[in-house]
Amino acid sequence: xxxxxxxxxxxxxxxxxxxxxxxxxxxxxxxxxxxxxxxxxxxxxxxxxxxxxxxxxxxxxxxxxxxxxxxxxxxxxxxxxxxxxxxxxxxxxxxxxxxxxxxxxxxxxxxxxxxxxxxxxxxxxxxxxxxxxxxxxxxxxxxxxxxxxxxxxxxxxxxxxxxxxxxxxxxxxxxxxxxxxxxxxxxxxxxxxxxxxxxxxxxxxxxxxxxxxxxxxxxxxxxxxxxxxxxxxxxxxxxxxxxxxxxxxxxxxxxxxxxxxxxxxxxxxxxxxxxxxxxxxxxxxxxxxxxxxxxxxxxxxxxxxxxxxxxxxxxxxxxxxxxxxxxxxxxxxxxxxxxxxxxxxxxxxxxxxxxxxxxxxxxxxxxxxxxxxxxxxxxxxxxxxxxxxxxxxxxxxxxxxxxxxxxxxxxxxxxxxxxxxxxxxxxxxxxxxxxxxxxxxxxxxxxxxxxxxxxxxxxxxxxxxxxxxxxxxxxxxxxxxxxxxxxxxxxxxxxxxxxxxxxxxxxxxx
Amino acid sequence: xxxxxxxxxxxxxxxxxxxxxxxxxxxxxxxxxxxxxxxxxxxxxxxxxxxxxxxxxxxxxxxxxxxxxxxxxxxxxxxxxxxxxxxxxxxxxxxxxxxxxxxxxxxxxxxxxxxxxxxxxxxxxxxxxxxxxxxxxxxxxxxxxxxxxxxxxxxxxxxxxxxxxxxxxxxxxxxxxxxxxxxxxxxxxxxxxxxxxxxxxxxxxxxxxxxxxxxxxxxxxxxxxxxxxxxxxxxxxxxxxxxxxxxxxxxxxxxxxxxxxxxxxxxxxxxxxxxxxxxxxxxxx
Numbered sequence: 001x002x003x004x005x006x007x008x009x010x011x012x013x014x015x016x017x018x019x020x021x022x023x024x025x026x027x028x029x030x031x032x033x034x035x036x037x038x039x040x041x042x043x044x045x046x047x048x049x050x051x052x053x054x055x056x057x058x059x060x061x062x063x064x065x066x067x068x069x070x071x072x073x074x075x076x077x078x079x080x081x082x083x084x085x086x087x088x089x090x091x092x093x094x095x096x097x098x099x100x101x102x103x104x105x106x107x108x109x110x111x112x113x114x115x116x117x118x119x120x121x122x123x124x125x126x127x128x129x130x131x132x133x134x135x136x137x138x139x140x141x142x143x144x145x146x147x148x149x150x151x152x153x154x155x156x157x158x159x160x161x162x163x164x165x166x167x168x169x170x171x172x173x174x175x176x177x178x179x180x181x182x183x184x185x186x187x188x189x190x191x192x193x194x195x196x197x198x199x200x201x202x203x204x205x206x207x208x209x210x211x212x213x214x215x216x217x218x219x220x221x222x223x224x225x226x227x228x229x230x231x232x233x234x235x236x237x238x239x240x241x242x243x244x245x246x247x248x249x250x251x252x253x254x255x256x257x258x259x260x261x262x263x264x265x266x267x268x269x270x271x272x273x274x275x276x277x278x279x280x281x282x283x284x285x286x287x288x289x290x291x292x293x294x295x296x297x298x299x300x301x302x303x304x305x306x307x308x309x310x311x312x313x314x315x316x317x318x319x320x321x322x323x324x325x326x327x328x329x330x331x332x333x334x335x336x337x338x339x340x341x342x343x344x345x346x347x348x349x350x351x352x353x354x355x356x357x358x359x360x361x362x363x364x365x366x367x368x369x370x371x372x373x374x375x376x377x378x379x380x381x382x383x384x385x386x387x388x389x390x391x392x393x394x395x396x397x398x399x400x401x402x403x404x405x406x407x408x409x410x411x412x413x414x415x416x417x418x419x420x421x422x423x424x425x426x427x428x429x430x431x432x433x434x435x436x437x438x439x440x441x442x443x444x445x446x447x448x449x450x451x452x453x454x455x456x457x458x459x460x461x462x463x464x465x466x467x468x469x470x471x472x473x474x475x476x477x478x479x480x481x482x483x484x485x486x487x488x489x490x491x492x493x494x495x496x497x498x499x500x501x502x503x504x505x506x507x508x509x510x
Numbered sequence: 511x512x513x514x515x516x517x518x519x520x521x522x523x524x525x526x527x528x529x530x531x532x533x534x535x536x537x538x539x540x541x542x543x544x545x546x547x548x549x550x551x552x553x554x555x556x557x558x559x560x561x562x563x564x565x566x567x568x569x570x571x572x573x574x575x576x577x578x579x580x581x582x583x584x585x586x587x588x589x590x591x592x593x594x595x596x597x598x599x600x601x602x603x604x605x606x607x608x609x610x611x612x613x614x615x616x617x618x619x620x621x622x623x624x625x626x627x628x629x630x631x632x633x634x635x636x637x638x639x640x641x642x643x644x645x646x647x648x649x650x651x652x653x654x655x656x657x658x659x660x661x662x663x664x665x666x667x668x669x670x671x672x673x674x675x676x677x678x679x680x681x682x683x684x685x686x687x688x689x690x691x692x693x694x695x696x697x698x699x700x701x702x703x704x705x706x707x708x709x710x711x712x713x714x715x716x717x718x719x720x721x722x723x724x725x726x727x728x729x730x731x732x733x734x735x736x737x738x739x740x741x742x743x744x745x746x747x748x749x750x751x752x753x754x755x756x757x758x759x760x761x762x763x764x765x766x767x768x769x770x771x772x773x774x775x776x777x778x779x780x781x782x783x784x785x786x787x788x789x790x791x792x793x794x795x
Contacts, residue, residue, distance in 0.1 A: 075759045081539035097759045264629035268737045455753035456561050466738040490561050
């Protein structure tokens, strides 16, 4: 009798468990690694349990590699018609293609299911327009949480040693760079320093790249009023490359190259190489983000004990213009696959995103394990830097779903740190980089679709500019006109016309 | 015994060919391979009409041919040298060291090349500067990039390629060398009249296989080594396909180019095989 009762009870328990399992919604989420230096969260991550118990979601999280590798991975999944339920898209070319191919679901109906998140993040009609097609919104486009965080950092200790002032114009920049290169500012008796360190980089984090030499040289083009790809003049819209000042800016870069004040490896170096070299103390001035600086300060001061860094305002050009570059006010983009929506997972996706927006979900995803990965002194979440990022980073790989960019959050992520006897208030430096950079909002660029021969367009412009900058081609009227007339061969006019049409229709160009 | 091999080729080599039809369609994953609309030769024409088509083809052929022409002789020389030496221990050490670079990824080789050739801190340029000469931007100059590509490939692969030739040399009947020695043949004469003819079959085989893949100029290597200043001499079909086809998610275009390369390779291999049969008396099949 007792045995029979036990069997019956066991069957009932199994049945109810089975019922609970049956009510769970499987949800696959793929996001780019927020901390590439750390592995994916462990299988026993408490978030999996909490999300299952409280939200009824069986979460399956996949990390995408950052950069083109991640884009390619998503592209391959799309080609196999096997996209995750909820995923991050960083390549707008891929996003456009997925919309065209009907692989993405409109998310309009989900906004009302996550009222708090929608009110705080997705209520900007203008931003939503960037992901709208035929009146349907095809993704959750976040407000930007981290942009304009780049700048030119100068070695103040070297300036003092050589009796120089921080440069404010392109001319002064050139002279200071020359002195840093030729007057042995580190005093080691060797000719091993360069005035400026920068690389050809088109990363979209913090800067909106333009056609040409990439983010690290936009300040030169900004000094001539031609930063970014497009000249948004409503009466004479065109690509900036056609402007007379674009040639002058390129001539300035060439001048820096010819004077050998730029590290001669600038065209082949990667960002990681640049970071290694400024940390070694090779450059008097270098282009870097506040986040990149924070990560490298320890090494930098270990190699250069008496160093001091200053953040330069963008140098002014001959007409008094200046800008560190262009940026977009749109942040990360999350899309829902049509397959997921068809399978009725829309409400689970909304539940999960709303949970990640505030309270428990926000802290778990954004900051990790309380009292281990972060603490809350005076209610300010503060990262525990004693735990290496390679460890705590695992628990915050989904942090971009949570972060909102408010000042408190920035204070926690970019705290005050002391290195090499110097104090760096990182959140203040971040604010300074954003404030003094004269950054140009070019969010409208995101509405411009990639041309069918985008790779050829990009190659043509960038290759020619690099050849001009390196001195492989002379810069004179004839060669420059030849370069401009060659734009016709790659159907650049059609690209410009399509861009103008898209910008006017969306209201970004009036 | 044959079954696993046959299955491998059927599943991984022949079945995917069926899907190569997306080269003639506007591939839409939601519609599948069958449901995607036909576009005929549109993707092939897009590739042929690409602004850089001529340059891509030239670069691919020049780099590929240079790798064959300059890559095979050192491998044969190394194999003969290893075969001829009477010091077996030394031969083993040299052989091991020479084929080690084959196992290095191109990313590591790039690091080594940068350490050697970088204008700012490379070993070679430091030497040039010490001699009062101007540093040479080996990796960013249009005149030096292709030689760097070819020579780095030769350095990396010579040891590995020599294994085939060494195996062929070891299969030559030793009595031939003994008889030649008794007849008074010098070492050089033995190499010329016994060793070289003895490896001719393998040489033809290697050449035919390389001709078949002549439009593969080494994606991984070029992708790691090239940069904007040397696109005019370094951009090859595969790197273009990566940028235009893969990074812009035009899978039909990428497949069309792959098919084009395959067909050219097939034609070349058939022609070369016939020529080899006619003039050398041996071939691939």
